Amino acid sequence: MAEYNHQIIESKWQEYWQKNNSYKVENDISMPKYYVLDMFPYPSGAGLHVGHPLGYIASDIFSRYKRLKGFNVLHPMGFDAFGLPAEQYAIETGQHPAITTKNNIETFKGQLAKIGFSFDWSREVNTSKPEFYKWTQWIFMQLFNAWFDKNEGKAKSILELKIIFERSGNTNITAACDENTPLFSADEWKVLSAEEQEKVLLKYRLTYPSGALVNWCPALGTVLANDEIKDGFSERGGYPVERKKMKQWMMRTTAYADRLLENLNNIDWSESLKEMQRNWIGKSFGCELDFTVVGKSITLTAFTTRPDTIFGVTYVVLAPEHELIGELVTPEQQELVTAYVNTTKNRSERDRMSDVKTVSGVFTGSYVVNPLSGEEVQLWIADYVLAGYGTGVVMAVPSSDDRDYRFAQHFDLPIRCIIEGTESMENPTEKKDGKLINSDFLNGLYGEKIAGKGTGEATWAAIKKAEELGVGTQKVNYKMRDAVFSRQRYWGEPVPVYFKNDIPYLLKEEDLPHELPKIDEYKPTETGEPPLGRAKDWKYEGKYPYELTTMPGWAGSSWYFLRYMDAQNDKEFVSKEAADYWGDVDLYIGGTEHAVGHLLYSRFWNNVLCDMGFISHQEPFKKLVNQGMIQGRSNFIYKVKTENKFISFGKKDDYDVTEMHCDVNLVHSDVLDIESFKKWRPEFKDADFILEDGKYICGSIVEKMSKRWFNVVNPDDVIKKYGADTLRMYEMFLGPLEASKPWNTDGIEGVAKFLRRTWNLFFNNEDKFVVSDAEPTKEELKVLHQTIKKVAYDIENLSFNTSVAAFMVCTNELYKLKCNKKAILTPLLIILSPFAPHITEELWKQLGHNESITKATFPKFDEAYLKEDSVEYPVSVNGKVRAKMAFSVDAPKEEIEAAVLEAEVVQKWLQGKAPKKIIVVPKRIVNVVV
């Protein structure tokens, strides 16, 4: 019997595709390009579960569709292979992470192959291979050799900067650089020694070493970026993180803050994702104001977004970490302050965060002068002021800021209302904008945040005055900090740098790749150096020490998408021609977990590489779609506490039971397969069951897919039972790509049935492959063209669930019409092939085609077939449909109106009266208004 046997078909075509390199892509500039990219996976030991391929299936369908539409489609896959799990495993077992990684990649590739993806494996990348990380190191060198010219808003070569320094010092440039860079003239520059010059240049380079405060995770033995920390714990592993001052490589991401923000307006990403990046960059406009300390020659500069509220300032607050605290505390307050600062220091990041409602602080004993009013106010220390944002000094306006208000109330500090109408209010901070009062020269002006909808007239007036008096300057502030680029780990790209007299120098380009040395153990050294400190005979020219940290996980992933364009090139990271041809990624599909990390850093690198002329697009990802998470659906069984007896869901309340997770693979539609269950664990072999309606019903819950909850579904099992084509279509049919949904196989039979029907369209009752050469009827052509139209429209809009539905309608129609005509089935197979490549390839072959269906052309849709002779109009009276009447397609409006008025049903509702209005809408509706 010629039954649809997915196992035979799928292995046959997978082999064929591999043998014939069916999906190899050339950089063929004569063809229009289309670049479809998936976020490449970290090859974990656990392999794929059904959630992983969701985005890959979508991108694969889209790629196959674009190919049929005549595009040269780049659709590559690779592995983000540096990472913690392989290293942790190495620490425990001594096995080199490269081996673990290689094995895991094998598993992944095997699983991916079974789903029938059209990846061009000849372009595979692996970030942990020297051939790849050679170029990651090379890009690091370009960053080291670049500085950012703020005037022109772009990165330039450091050689150019040297020439400028020699000619005119640094007084005429505006560059992104270390805040404490002093001004110098050309003469002053020239007298500096080469080493001193190097030190100055480090303040300008786009990557530089710094002794900044970092997030140190003792358990992992490494530093972490802000986005690798959640609530004071490491994202991986959940270990506590503390602040520590360490020498680190940094990326001068802040130089690009404005560009990264601005460019968001030009790319097609979801609003929520752009918003996350905007918040992360956190641009705010305001000014810095100088508060001089009474009796001391110290000036404290505070950043504020509301300089218009300056006359409401009743005290000033310092962060507990502020450097000048020592000089600012009066002797009588010393003890209290020391105690307070120590308590804050000992509080973990997490405590400080979970405890935002508690007000704490201490008076320094000093007073500062309000620069615009001349008033003397108290200077306090409080941990609600963060050292890392702004200047670490806040001018407190308790009448219009909630935290300042709480603080002032708690410590009984004065509160002065400066917004009209707030004097009589219980809590003046409830009205933050309005006409200013008690504010000297600002009285009567409208006070508001300048980023708001108004003009910010009061803000501008206050800034102007402060600038005139020389006590303040307009200032833009960012939340975003420069990114920490060092990790004290082994399994990452070595930084291609050596040190001479503590000054970093790049290795020579020809020494790349700067390979990871062999080491005996993957742990830090006894002296606390990173694992690379264990490497023997690893010194630059036998003299100078190498940098011992490695690059973070996001280094390789910040540019891998460029490597795919020219993956085999051993002369360049990507040739200019390949980069120009493939340009940017047209469609990028991946999870939302990389919203700020990977997606921000890759934008940064890409922008820099563009400025330096290596590539031609500032932004790497034109359109980005976040696929939803596939959650697990766990099942529960209910065991009687004292017996080996299980109670069905509906009866469990009558017994004293314990809820237990049960392997979802033993449950179908919440009904437990008791025989399989007994075999699951030896202790259940003789268990008793209390059933309902003869079945054991399980409870269920939606939660993360995890081995722990026995709710992991392996795609291999689904493929074995139903086939890859069914899995592909079912994952798409489950719902919109962007929605999160629980995995649930309840509906998979429907999709499987659909593919069997498709198969059966080509086989007659005797199971013989039969297609007819007869001319298709009008009706059949209509079904076909409806499907072409709908499916093409839906794929373009990434609405895969509705396109699957369109196929089902089509197949059902053709089935009813008993249509086996070649003229209909041939185009149908082509439009179906992106979804179900194996079965369509097989049937295509049966139809007698020599070339693979992937080389076919997507059929053209012809509106003419959809035109109808007559149109059925619903006729409604006062909005309610009362009748349906058919008219010829080109019937004039008047004719329709007249016929409707004569119709009995309508007359009944009109009761002889004339209608007020008749509306005939071309979209097929007639509404009579009484």
Add this chain to the structure above:
RNA sequence: GCCGGGAUGGUGGAAUUGGUAGACACGCAAGACUUAAAAUCUUGUGCCCCUUGGGGCGUGCGGGUUCAAGUCCCGCUCCUGGUACCA
């Protein structure tokens, strides 16, 4: 707290952007085939009233605009994602 996204049958979800709500699928029910079951096929399936013909009500809740509202406007409720002493 702030910023996104959302709420439609027993279930997952459609609705060409203001034009016959519930496509498609699951589930359920009835029937055909079968000794029986599975598979397959056919039919029905938003809720309520009615013997039928038919009628009424329906897209989280309350208002509004419109000949016409799931869709637009105003005011709530609940869910979900992100984010947070950011001055």
